[in-house]
Amino acid sequence: MSFFEITGRRRLSGSLAVHGAKNSVLPILAACILAPGECVIHNCPHLSDVSATLDILRGLGCAVHRDGNTVTVDASVVQRSAVPEQLMREMRSSVIFLGATLARMGEAQLSYPGGCELGPRPINLHLDALRKLGAQIREEDGVLYCCAPDGLHGCEVHLPFPSVGATENTMLAACGGSGTTTIVGAAREPEIEDLQMFLNALGAQVQGAGSNVITVQGAARLRPAEHTVMGDRIVAATYLSAAGAAGGEVELTGVCPEHLSTVLDVLEEAGCRLWYAKDMIHLCSDGRLQGVRAIRTAPYPGFPTDAQSVVMAALACGRGRTVFEENIFQSRYRHVSELARMGADIRLTGRTAVVQGADLHGADVCSTDLRGGAALVVAALAAEGVSRVGELHHIDRGYDHLELALSKLGAEIYRKNG
Numbered sequence: 001m002s003f004f005e006i007t008g009r010r011r012l013s014g015s016l017a018v019h020g021a022k023n024s025v026l027p028i029l030a031a032c033i034l035a036p037g038e039c040v041i042h043n044c045p046h047l048s049d050v051s052a053t054l055d056i057l058r059g060l061g062c063a064v065h066r067d068g069n070t071v072t073v074d075a076s077v078v079q080r081s082a083v084p085e086q087l088m089r090e091m092r093s094s095v096i097f098l099g100a101t102l103a104r105m106g107e108a109q110l111s112y113p114g115g116c117e118l119g120p121r122p123i124n125l126h127l128d129a130l131r132k133l134g135a136q137i138r139e140e141d142g143v144l145y146c147c148a149p150d151g152l153h154g155c156e157v158h159l160p161f162p163s164v165g166a167t168e169n170t171m172l173a174a175c176g177g178s179g180t181t182t183i184v185g186a187a188r189e190p191e192i193e194d195l196q197m198f199l200n201a202l203g204a205q206v207q208g209a210g211s212n213v214i215t216v217q218g219a220a221r222l223r224p225a226e227h228t229v230m231g232d233r234i235v236a237a238t239y240l241s242a243a244g245a246a247g248g249e250v251e252l253t254g255v256c257p258e259h260l261s262t263v264l265d266v267l268e269e270a271g272c273r274l275w276y277a278k279d280m281i282h283l284c285s286d287g288r289l290q291g292v293r294a295i296r297t298a299p300y301p302g303f304p305t306d307a308q309s310v311v312m313a314a315l316a317c318g319r320g321r322t323v324f325e326e327n328i329f330q331s332r333y334r335h336v337s338e339l340a341r342m343g344a345d346i347r348l349t350g351r352t353a354v355v356q357g358a359d360l361h362g363a364d365v366c367s368t369d370l371r372g373g374a375a376l377v378v379a380a381l382a383a384e385g386v387s388r389v390g391e392l393h394h395i396d397r398g399y400d401h402l403e404l405a406l407s408k409l410g411a412e413i414y415r416k417n418g
Contacts, residue, residue: 021233133157306371
């Protein structure tokens with residue numbers, strides 16, 4: 001079993017390019033199915049979730065080749081419409097293949113997806129939207145059988161919650177249908193705008209991403225395209241939180257400051273000094289951040305739930321009191337008990353966490369999920385002594401060699417086997 005060995009209290013300095021966004025590249029790779037021919041995707045990070053996605057594409061019959069950070073997907077011949085259960089269990093985002101496969105093949109078969117256990121994340125919003133488009137869906141022994149015998153047709157889809165996955169699945173399916181589909185109550189995340197850019201490069205007619213109403217004109221003739229994935233704003237938030245907690249001066253490139261505005265506001269209030277440019281963020285910190293006003297997670301453009309744990313870890317190493325309110329996932333505080341092993345003072349009541357800054361010390365801890373694991377790394381970088389962070393398979397789902405990136409900034413972090 002591999003683990004990170006981290007010696008804390010090392011100031012971070014230097015420049016890093018932020019790798020491609022996990023939450024953007026996965027639906028974009030799924031969208032490659034829609035266009036017969038060879039799509040080229042740049043800035044594709046080396047993540048276990050990406051590897052699982054490429055395996056799914058291969059399983060469906062696509063030819064896939066990776067050269068560094070560029071992935072080529074040839075979907076000239078898609079031979080199968082069933083995603084193996086083992087691959088579905090590896091990641092929650094695998095459900096995104098439902099809309100794309102249904103649009104291309106007229107049918108899809110998959111089991112319920114796996115991934116981090118963050119509490120109930122039902123896919124009923126996905127299924128309800130696809131049924132509105134004309135899909136027939138039945139479940140037998142945990143397997144979903146989907147087909148569209150009369151084809152998919154445009155309609156108005158109302159999402160009762162701005163689900164990112166349901167918005168993306170509806171967009172992908174609608175591209176393979178006829179008529180106009182209007183998604184009302186759509187999620188507004190930047191990753192959805194990135195997907196829209198790729199779909200339009202394929203020849204689709206999609207408008208409105210970034211707002212709560214998205215329209216898709218179906219029946220467009222799709223062709224292969226080339227696309228560069230946007231930078232990962234949550235990875236950027238992790239690097240910034242680490243530098244804020246440990247102290248130092250770092251510059252991140254390849255990420256849009258506007259996509260991180262709520263996180264940057266919190267770090268600035270906590271005592272960091274920040275400068276921005278079009279695709280650059282510069283942070284300077286003396287360490288020991290101050291408590292800030294209450295942080296409440298919310299759908300974009302609110303404070304991102306994915307950044308909650310890393311920011312909490314940074315503030316747990318500082319001074320003063322901060323209240324967190326988690327409004328997206330029920331089990332997003334699983335990292336708190338591990339932070340407590342390092343001396344963190346965090347009290348939980350339902351969806352609320354009260355964080356009192358404290359001096360943290362090194363400890364042996366285990367990642368509980370993707371972002372919770374990153375939070376433990378942030379805390380270890382600011383703690384006194386040596387920490388060992390285990391269960392790295394969680395972290396590897398969303399961070400491309402996190403230890404190498406942080407080492408470039410001067411962190412003393414090593415991946416070891418034990």
